[in-house]
Amino acid sequence: MALNGPGTFYRTREHEGEDRSQITQNILDESWKNWPNEAAFDHLEEHRGPLRLNLKGSIPSWAAGALFRTGPGQSRVENTVRGTHFTTHWFDGFAQTHRFDIVVPDDGDVQVWYSSRRQAESWVESVKKKGWRAGITFGQKADPCVGIFAKFMSHFEPKYGNNNVTVLPNVPGLSNAAKSKAQENWHITSQSKHKADGDQKNGHTNGNGATAPAIPLGHRANLANVFTATDFAGLRRIDPTTLEPLGLAMQSALDPLLSGPCSCAHAQRDPITGDFFNYNLDFGRYPTYRIFRVDAASGKTEILATVTDPNVPPAYLHSFFLTENYVVICIPSSHYAWSGLKMLWKSNILESILPFDESKKCKWLIVDRRHGKGLVATFSTPAAFFFHSVNAFEECVKDEDGKEHTELCFDMSKYQNMDIIKGFYYDVILDRNDATKKYWFEGKRYENSFPIFTRYRFRMPTGAPDMTFSATAKEDLCIPTPHAGELSTIHPLRLGKPYRFVYGATLRGLGTIVDALVKTDVVIGEALIWSGSKGHTPGEPVFVPRPGAEDEDDGVVLSVVVDGVAETTYLLCLDGKTMEELGRAEADFAIGMGFHGVHVPVAQ
Template sequence: MGARFGFETLDREVDVDLEVRGELPPWLAGTLVRNGPAKFETDQGSFRHWFDGLAMLHRFGFAEGAVTYRNRYLESTSFQAARDDGRIAFGEFATDPCRSIFSRFFTHPRLRRTSNANVNVTSDGDRDFALTETPMAVEFDRDTLATVGIADYDDALDGHVTTAHPHRAPLTGDLVNYVLKFGRRSVYQLYRQRGLSREPLACLPADRPGYLHSFAVTERHVVLAVFPLVVNPLSLLLRAKPFIENYRWRPELGTRFVVFDQQDGSVVADERTDAFFAFHHINAYDDDGRVVVDISAYPDSTVVDALYLDKVRGAADLPLAFPTRYEVDLAGGGIRSRRLAEDSLELPRIAYGSHNGREYRYAYGVGANGAGDFLNQLVKVDVRSGHVTRWHEPGRYPGEPVFVPAPGARAEDDGVLLSVVLDGEAGRSGLLVLDAATFTEIARADVPHAIPFGFHGQFTSRRFT
């Protein structure tokens, strides 16, 4: 399977100009920084899951039709231990460090106090941070990709797990996220963030908290979808298993949608629907007494197990997520759901700057063309009509498509999509630029090596040096 290059360690760090084939729009100026795992083994052991690999940042710079590329490992304490001592020192998603029973009892590695921020990146306008699912954001320099250090939050908010998908509140611009604190009775703590100061917004107690990779916001609300992949917090401390292997699929619990008022934190809806699982929300918005929540939904949590490295490096089928709409009635009328399209959709993106938390029309993402292969096509879904547009080339594996709007764009899809694509035959990657409206290729630029499959990235029009 050509996708195997996407799960191999990348030891090379470069800073190069790329040859551009085609012609980039003259207005495209700024940087795309992508994040993802790039080292899957150490001298003394190997990581077990795609989500565990050590973080590497990849920066594509755009100016006057030219493209530059730089990649660099995030020098977290997790990376330093692997580099300097050859060991896995911190508990990851599905990998535990090799420690004695005595050490495990007193350090609780399964609570994932890792700084291996390999999932996403964000910016507060002045500083840039790499994110993972522990509340330990790692600051880096956008130009050089050099690691600056762990963010020092200016508050007393405490917890063990968060999401790497904070949202900008559409009306205020505040960053919104939550942190989950495990305990005899665990609690989801929603908060607003300005700079490095976090202000509590709401709390949701939970006896058996679920694994949540993302959530949703609208103009007026915050929405948590709590899937029935749940954990007894005591098992995290007492069982000798990696973090995610303490969770259990309990479909009889259903999926719980909790809707909070964004101003005062009150719960305005708490409804359940049939069990399903997801990593990613697509978008959400308010609509006449309802909250509409679009999600890339799986029927169950088997996808978590399917992403262990021994499986994705083979030829096993990958469970697929489909774009699905859930309409939560704020007057207590329950939840209605329907599939938005018949094509699979993962790593979803939208025109975030203009349509996050608001009614929208287009979702972009990766999908699968045929069985027995990894995610191998880009898709554009019209969520109103269900029409799907596809980009597919045999033997090529695109990553998350990041939408960049054209200056003064009037149409929702007036702009370009940026996707890192692995050529499974050549064993190297490149940047693909598509016209978002027509889904046709504008340009591409090859990178001198294969970039391991990553997760998320962000584009900023801020100039680079």
């Protein structure tokens, strides 16, 4: 089948069944054994740089700016007091942040420069001293040699933080958080001792110890601050230039009531005002969800709604929805046991989540964000799980009597159950001791490994709001893998508005995780799928619009691709309309398979 090879492929609704069957066959054939990916996950190095990458083809000059990426870096710690410490779940890989600078010198063509920095060195040092991880992780399997008392007491030690999921630029309300007087100019000489030790006044040392030329400040992205986030209520501030970790800012710095331990890695931003939205989850007999907004202009925080209800369970929640008038929280069927307190016992999130139960429906909270009305509606949908929302928007429709109604549309990458989470153990991803087959073939779990692009449509009530979750939403649209994918991004100005195109990372059953990129037309159901050569594993696609363009897909798609055969990496640039390659900036070393990133345009 041509879809298994490299290139760009056009697919329609008529191909959905055929392509799904091919994915299943690829899995049954154990095709991942011929798709090397270890370079994306293990033995990863830090390169403080900046290092100039070798650009083949072209990247448009209007895409100039900084592409920040973050994700897991080191997956093992050598020479601890108890030998080598191995990270067991991908989500617990020690954080590493990357920066790709796309610059246009005054006297030359586009250049791409790369730098990276490890963000969890204090935690790594703790592991070296103890031989195990203190604190709460996502899914680290417990060391049987560590006593219960030691694990329990570790929860009360200072938390080191492992913010390895998202990058948040220009966060309002935290201008003075996690920043010391010595760091106010944001041009810091590193005190850490690593392979690329010591940033220089006019440049930074590269991986070979030589001094690389500094990127002209006039070509740098426009940044007030940069934070990294995870599903913990703390944001890690980093230096925008050197990527040095500066400190941790808790949500309680925004408002003392935001004191719960959990939040959402994917905060939402109003694309026009820049206002910042998120929620805070506190545990207790009944959990408390506080949905809040930080005004971008004033930095002031407003709690939009506080929800404490025995019918609203605490849950692992990774993203939410934003429309022009509402913040919407979907609580999936990933409920925490013991009202969330099981985390203290198990020391990780994954083992604190109750087994998937089809009777536990997803519960939705609709919160007004304009007029101070708080929680204005609730509804429920069938049990499911999702990591990522894609977009949400409002539509005005007329019923058969000509009466107008407001309907809300919510798009997500949905899974039928939670099997996907344990599929991200390193043993499964890297097929150690045949772990991929053992896990996914048991009970035909692979049948539930594919995300489904799903749209729910909900009609807002016109009378008194129903807070009992008895209302339901209509499943309005479904697009299966590989015609839609995960780690989805859209045109940044279409957030909260009707839109047509979504870009994602998808899978054809050739690798143990994603193995292609896809552009999905959600209006007519067509897809363009890009694939590199064998073993080329792409990361999240980031869409960069052409300034002033009228067409929604007029721009480029940037993705970091790891060549598992050569154990190298390149920053791929695709045409946003055709998904054809325009250029690539090559590094002669592997860069970790990260989670998420953001493109910040060059300062004007």
